[in-house]
Amino acid sequence: MTETPHDLVGIGAGPFNLALAALLDGESKLRARFFERKAVFEWHPGMLLPEAKLQTSCLKDLVTAVAPTSPHSFLAYLVAHGRFYQHLAADFASIDRREFADYLRWVAERLPQVSFGQPVREVTLCSEGFRVHLDATSVSARQLSVATGCAPVLPDWAAQLPRERAYHNSEYLLRTLPTDVHRVAVVGGGQSSAEVILDLLGKTHSKLSEILWLSNRTNFAPLDETPFTNELFTPAWVETFHALPENERNHLLALQHLAGDGISPQTLRELYQVLYRRHHFDAQGARAHLLPGRDVFSVEPSGRQFRLFARNRLTGVCEQQHVDALILCTGYRSALPACLAPIAEHIARDSHGRPQVDAHFQARWTGPGTGRLYLQNLSTHNHGIAEPQLSLMAWRAGVIANAVLGEPRFPTTATPELVHWGEPASEQVLRPSANRAVSYK
Numbered sequence: 001m002t003e004t005p006h007d008l009v010g011i012g013a014g015p016f017n018l019a020l021a022a023l024l025d026g027e028s029k030l031r032a033r034f035f036e037r038k039a040v041f042e043w044h045p046g047m048l049l050p051e052a053k054l055q056t057s058c059l060k061d062l063v064t065a066v067a068p069t070s071p072h073s074f075l076a077y078l079v080a081h082g083r084f085y086q087h088l089a090a091d092f093a094s095i096d097r098r099e100f101a102d103y104l105r106w107v108a109e110r111l112p113q114v115s116f117g118q119p120v121r122e123v124t125l126c127s128e129g130f131r132v133h134l135d136a137t138s139v140s141a142r143q144l145s146v147a148t149g150c151a152p153v154l155p156d157w158a159a160q161l162p163r164e165r166a167y168h169n170s171e172y173l174l175r176t177l178p179t180d181v182h183r184v185a186v187v188g189g190g191q192s193s194a195e196v197i198l199d200l201l202g203k204t205h206s207k208l209s210e211i212l213w214l215s216n217r218t219n220f221a222p223l224d225e226t227p228f229t230n231e232l233f234t235p236a237w238v239e240t241f242h243a244l245p246e247n248e249r250n251h252l253l254a255l256q257h258l259a260g261d262g263i264s265p266q267t268l269r270e271l272y273q274v275l276y277r278r279h280h281f282d283a284q285g286a287r288a289h290l291l292p293g294r295d296v297f298s299v300e301p302s303g304r305q306f307r308l309f310a311r312n313r314l315t316g317v318c319e320q321q322h323v324d325a326l327i328l329c330t331g332y333r334s335a336l337p338a339c340l341a342p343i344a345e346h347i348a349r350d351s352h353g354r355p356q357v358d359a360h361f362q363a364r365w366t367g368p369g370t371g372r373l374y375l376q377n378l379s380t381h382n383h384g385i386a387e388p389q390l391s392l393m394a395w396r397a398g399v400i401a402n403a404v405l406g407e408p409r410f411p412t413t414a415t416p417e418l419v420h421w422g423e424p425a426s427e428q429v430l431r432p433s434a435n436r437a438v439s440y441k
């Protein structure tokens, strides 16, 4: 008996593929499966701190932007849990990440097409498109949606350090600092580092007495959450950005870095207030040393301690610190997952070797066959700073779902622009003509 190929297979069931699975739920004619390697749904468990806030509106959930009546919305979750009125009464400026993670888990567990404990080992080509190899079996698929997330990044100088005392923040809640740690260094200047510092400052019963916060940024810089910056997290901007030449896109990404990668103003304010109280009133608890503008370039084990060397960007002086442990908030990197290695040569690359991804999130394919490969969170260079964020996940899933279904089922057309990124909407375009000299000074 010949196997019927799947119309779509998803690799990974984090928020981005869950959004796609949620939109396609109930499409009885579509054969879709999503494979997740973890045994149960989890959303960055190592950083699910009790007080951590979502940096996006909870309306930017898995579905609402393109399917507001879907049963998989955040509002449906609140109603199903009898929490609707209390949630409104609580009047959160931003909701807890814990609650959003629970919402994501709730949706994941309701979607029969999502299978957990199923790592995809390898993808190869076959006559139907792709063959997806799992541990015990393999399935074929005409289309693939890859959303396997980002991997934690450790600096080169941290590669050989003992993991029980020097680890990435993605493991923060999954590990316990050894009990003899008095002095800890937190390295990094993004949201995760601020959340770790806040949490360490709250550990008033531990032996921890000093917390060093080193960042290579010249200050503890805020995430820009103002309205015109938020325009960069809209379909209209993504479309404009995607159409730009590669060098222009690279230039803009560097300029817009802090719009997606700073510390939320709410966290900065809370942190400053805790530091103020600790400095002026609290006799108990660890002291924090804030060290911005420090490039850590070497860390050497020294007995049970570390000697940490950093160059001060303001003074140029090389500073040395002794610490008992290091928490490395040194970011995440997206890359094609290892399971795509057998087909990776068929994905067209840009001049930096990054996958070229079209406006419908389809990888430009140079290989044989008719299979279509969608890549999520692998094309910030093509789609802009919203790509790794939750903000547009429902819209992007809608774009992919429309392509998979072969019809515009979800409303994904960009709404009329408030800001005219491209050509002005009026007749004020100055065009050089043969009989008019135009000078652009």
Ligand SMILES: Cc1cc2nc3c(=O)[nH]c(=O)nc-3n(C[C@H](O)[C@H](O)[C@H](O)COP(=O)(O)OP(=O)(O)OC[C@H]3O[C@@H](n4cnc5c(N)ncnc54)[C@H](O)[C@@H]3O)c2cc1C
Pocket: 011, 012, 013, 014, 015, 016, 017, 035, 036, 037, 038, 043, 044, 047, 053, 054, 055, 056, 118, 119, 120, 121, 147, 148, 149, 150, 192, 332, 337, 339, 376, 377, 388, 389, 390, 391
């Ligand atoms: C701590 C933290 C907090 C964040 N908070 C926000 C926020 O508040 N707002 C915001 O907009 N963005 C936030 N982000 C950014 C972004 O929203 C998240 O990283 C989001 O989880 C990305 O979703 P994803 O589905 O691409 O990846 P992931 O959530 O990483 O999910 C990918 C999944 O793929 C699975 N997988 C990988 N390889 C395989 C394989 N071979 N086979 C099967 N399964 C596989 C993994 O197990 C994983 O479950 C945050 C990021 C972090 C790290």
